[in-house]
Amino acid sequence: xxxxxxxxxxxxxxxxxxxxxxxxxxxxxxxxxxxxxxxxxxxxxxxxxxxxxxxxxxxxxxxxxxxxxxxxxxxxxxxxxxxxxxxxxxxxxxxxxxxxxxxxxxxxxxxxxxxxxxxxxxxxxxxxxxxxxxxxxxxxxxxxxxxxxxxxxxxxxxxxxxxxxxxxxxxxxxxxxxxxxxxxxxxxxxxxxxxxxxxxxxxxxxxxxxxxxxxxxxxxxxxxxxxxxxxxxxxxxxxxxxxxxxxxx
Numbered sequence: 001x002x003x004x005x006x007x008x009x010x011x012x013x014x015x016x017x018x019x020x021x022x023x024x025x026x027x028x029x030x031x032x033x034x035x036x037x038x039x040x041x042x043x044x045x046x047x048x049x050x051x052x053x054x055x056x057x058x059x060x061x062x063x064x065x066x067x068x069x070x071x072x073x074x075x076x077x078x079x080x081x082x083x084x085x086x087x088x089x090x091x092x093x094x095x096x097x098x099x100x101x102x103x104x105x106x107x108x109x110x111x112x113x114x115x116x117x118x119x120x121x122x123x124x125x126x127x128x129x130x131x132x133x134x135x136x137x138x139x140x141x142x143x144x145x146x147x148x149x150x151x152x153x154x155x156x157x158x159x160x161x162x163x164x165x166x167x168x169x170x171x172x173x174x175x176x177x178x179x180x181x182x183x184x185x186x187x188x189x190x191x192x193x194x195x196x197x198x199x200x201x202x203x204x205x206x207x208x209x210x211x212x213x214x215x216x217x218x219x220x221x222x223x224x225x226x227x228x229x230x231x232x233x234x235x236x237x238x239x240x241x242x243x244x245x246x247x248x249x
């Protein structure tokens with residue numbers, strides 16, 4: 001009899017997880033259906049930083065027969081996931097919130113909100129700051145006699161990789177806060193390791209960005225600044241964590 005009672009909460013949690021996943025997928029599909037009619041316009045907007053810097057008389061090309069159709073659709077689907085991130089994070093929050101203490105709920109909700117905001121800031125930084133410099137550099141160093149004509153599918157893969165790299169890199173403050181909150185480390189030890197972290201930021205920038213010093217530096221410098229931001233706010237989460245036992249008692 002007890003085994004049956006033990007399995008009932010498990011089934012209820014699995015059912016709740018399924019419902020939250022379905023709602024997340026449904027939110028992405030709704031956003032996609034709203035944007036799919038503007039797929040070509042969305043791609044034109046994404047390609048603008050490169051098109052504006054192409055040599056006069058050149059343009060982007062499509063080397064695959066189906067690329068003019070599938071590439072904008074792929075971009076629209078990825079954009080739908082990006083835009084639905086707050087809704088997806090809310091579903092995650094609604095699933096884990098019942099198992100958290102009251103003080104933990106007050107701390108987790110700001111982290112979910114700030115993680116979404118920081119990811120969008122990383123994508124915006126890549127589009128408005130990094131892309132103009134990187135594409136201007138790449139198009140200006142083409143050897144004489146070489147015509148720059150970028151394939152639309154290759155361009156999409158390139159920019160999505162940069163979006164992901166900068167979006168994840170901008171999550172550094174949230175990662176530091178979580179590490180300090182869980183007790184894996186503390187702000188004082190992180191301050192002592194600052195020189196190593198700065199070197200690691202440039203190494204990560206080298207690995208996550210194209211092989212040029214411009215994009216590497218443009219990723220490493222924000223990572224160092226965001227590290228300092230994470231150190232500052234982690235102090236408040238340490239205090240909240242130390243006060244937690246008294247609230248639980």
